[in-house]
Amino acid sequence: MERKSIDQIKRRKPSGAAVIRPELTKALFRALFEEWAQCGYGAVSLERVAARAGAGKAAIYRRWPSKLEFVCEAIQRVGLTLSDFDDHGSLGADINAYLRTTRAAFRHPLARKIIPDVVAERMRTPEIAVTLNSLAAARRAFGSRMLDRAIARKELQPALDRELALDLLISPLYMRMIVHSKNTAMAEIDRQAIAIEAAIKAC
Template sequence: MTIEKRRAPAGAAVLRGDITAAIRRAVMQELAAVGYGRLSIEAVARRAGVSKTAVYRRWRSKLELVLEVVSSVAGQKLPLMDTGSLQGDLTVLLMVMSKALQHPLAAQIIPDLLAEAARNPQIAETLQAALRTHQHHVGELLIGRAIDRGELPASIDPDRAVDLIVGPVYWRLAIARAPLTMADLPELVASIATALGGSMRTSSP
């Protein structure tokens, strides 16, 4: 939790939002460059162009800093456009996911944080909580709409369905480090929809 979220004492200086944003960007860049193990407050401050004091006024430790920043990024809700069909919704979701996972920062940070999560329970719990929030969001919207359209049975488990949707993309991009192109999406979407037991309908133009 950052200091901004706590009640500031009377007369306390107001923390500048632009400095906080610069520090958050610097954390992501440092994680991509050197990983969690070698990341330091000094290096983050230097990259952000601020003093170490500016960092410590907002976060008490390296772990707290990384947990807050990573949690906010991992928990961001993806735009889930209603295309009118399960196939269209899956295509949009996979396009957004593949673009995000193939971003240079994400490609470097995700494997490192997964390795750290195996050693650090606090990192593991933070990542799991953020990803569960994301999973519920996708399940409620994408799977819920497909159920309402009659494309998926009401008995389907939304969380398991989301595992089946995002699993192949995550495995390919974050684990196997194999490319995923636009040309690959139609076949992947069709396979996922078939596995979900959905009847494919094409959205209206």
Template sequence: MAKNGSETDHTAARRSPAGAAVLREDKTTAIRAAVFEELAAVGFARMSIEGIARRAGVGKTAVYRRWRSKLQLVLDVVSAVATAGLPTPDTGSLRGDVRMLLEVAARALRHPMASQIIPDLLAEAARSPELAEALKTALHDSQEGVAAAVVAKAVERGELPQDADARPALDLMAGPLYWRLLVVRDELPAGYLDALAGSVVAALGAE
């Protein structure tokens, strides 16, 4: 016997919770956390969906329902973290804003997991144009807006000239930290962030 419209709608409504349960948020959160742990433990090249699933305590199908491949999974997770990265400070001065950004960035780069994952992904990006483009968006473009906002506020306060270029701001802040913490892997000496903040402000042409 053919089902009428109301019976069909009722059946669909009955089935929808089961479909929604496939993408349970607690499993998604566990998978995202497992990605970072697996990246830190074995690196991108050796990382596998099986290893991520095992670490997250889920089946492989739970991972594949959310992401098509290892690359898509890593790109999504890294992008999500970067987007929620640096805050936009408003301390009342350019130097104060830059100093706060440097403190937050240094704390993030000091994290053992970040110090292992970021260099590994950047090395892998040299072999993967897709990963390289995604990392550029995640690690640079998404944070450049924060630097631009800091420069714009400084212009409003009269600390920077109207034609101040916001583009070098992120490079001036991130470059020295990345070099010292992830390349040289040396501790920041006392007063380093204060001195770097002063150098960044001077380089931006603060009045």
């Protein structure tokens, strides 16, 4: 019998455990949010999520041992990309960029349906509350760096009430778009940015 060459062995496709494909993982997250927006968290079906993503239910369980862990990772991944915390040269410009990116996220039809349900679910599901608290801490850390830049530019006093300042960054836009379900034009974003900057400087 002819012995197989080393090159043939190297070309052999891997067997055993299925390879985790990033594009399918992304499709599963998207399908989860679509299902969540349509049904609410309590009625989310992993079978339907998998079908939406063009996969079998096993594709979910290869990645996450439970629906809860699937949901928590999805929230964590998406939540950190909803706002712009980059340096735009001034506190006012930083706030304006932050609001514009957040506005775009809040305008997404899935986000507008899911975010209120996530907030409600945190009261019922401790694991989701832990995930949201971790996400909030990470986002506030990014926001705190924005404040540090403003302090370094001497736009803010070092002794400002940092927690209040961080609350002010998001509260007006969240109330307008999520709580009251109102559209927010760019002119309104500009007005909010001016008002928030003034309020933070008074903290």
